[in-house]
Amino acid sequence: ELKVEQNPLFLSMQEGKNYTIYCNYSTTSDRLYWYRQDPGKSLESLFVLLSNGAVKQEGRLMASLDTKARLSTLHITAAVHDLSATYFCAVDTSSNDYKLSFGAGTTVTVRA
Amino acid sequence: DTEVTQTPKHLVMGMTNKKSLKCEQHMGHRAMYWYKQKAKKPPELMFVYSYEKLSINESVPSRFSPECPNSSLLNLHLHALQPEDSALYLCASSLLFGDTQYFGPGTRLTVL
Numbered sequence A: 001e002l003k004v005e006q007n008p009l010f011l012s013m014q015e016g017k018n019y020t021i022y023c024n025y026s027t028t029s030d031r032l033y034w035y036r037q038d039p040g041k042s043l044e045s046l047f048v049l050l051s052n053g054a055v056k057q058e059g060r061l062m063a064s065l066d067t068k069a070r071l072s073t074l075h076i077t078a079a080v081h082d083l084s085a086t087y088f089c090a091v092d093t094s095s096n097d098y099k100l101s102f103g104a105g106t107t108v109t110v111r112a
Numbered sequence B: 001d002t003e004v005t006q007t008p009k010h011l012v013m014g015m016t017n018k019k020s021l022k023c024e025q026h027m028g029h030r031a032m033y034w035y036k037q038k039a040k041k042p043p044e045l046m047f048v049y050s051y052e053k054l055s056i057n058e059s060v061p062s063r064f065s066p067e068c069p070n071s072s073l074l075n076l077h078l079h080a081l082q083p084e085d086s087a088l089y090l091c092a093s094s095l096l097f098g099d100t101q102y103f104g105p106g107t108r109l110t111v112l
Helices: none
Strands: A004-007 A010-014 A019-025 A031-037 A043-049 A055-058 A061-066 A071-076 A085-093 A099-102 A106-111 B004-007 B010-013 B018-025 B031-037 B044-050 B053-057 B064-070 B073-079 B087-094 B107-111
Touching: A004 A085, A010 A019, A019 A031, A019 A085, A019 A106, A031 A061, A031 A071, A043 A055, A043 A061, A071 A085, B004 B087, B010 B018, B018 B031, B018 B087, B031 B073, B044 B064, B044 B073, B053 B064, B073 B087
Parallel strands: A010 A106, B010 B107
Antiparallel strands: A004 A019, A019 A071, A031 A043, A031 A085, A055 A061, A061 A071, A085 A099, A085 A106, B004 B018, B018 B073, B031 B044, B031 B087, B044 B053, B064 B073, B087 B107
């Protein structure tokens, strides 16, 4: 069974500091996704990571993937208030039947 | 046009009603998705259409019936729903299956 664990579940950030969200998963994956969701809103895709060692960056967010460790990280550089949201990682696999599993989400609050 | 539209935005229905949710995109995407999201939970994938064919059905009850009449449209027909089906229903599309997804604003469904 494909399980995805995110930590921390809640993260209070101070503006200007750096933080990391971790996403661990239990079986071989095809793709790893990161999404952002503002309260009461829809999802926004951030990154799709395909291969070991993949690194993608957009603004203050950088995601990386280590398929051997079954770990992805979302690194936030110099946090700003606009980054307050819930961040989800998700992993899919087609090793048996197709399965897409989401982590529980990390709720980020950035304070001055 | 980089937008996915969903109608209606809100829907209240009784358990004996039949209703439909509609999703539309004009980005030339060939994969379209339905997700269900309960409050404070991660999304759950329901269905995936690829090239207008149902390719993934995540064991969703038959009271949910998807339809993809053409490459731009995706419908979700609802019949005899239960109160526990109340949720945010999200539609997404991607160029091909597994690519970056673009999400619609969602339909907030309440079943009485």
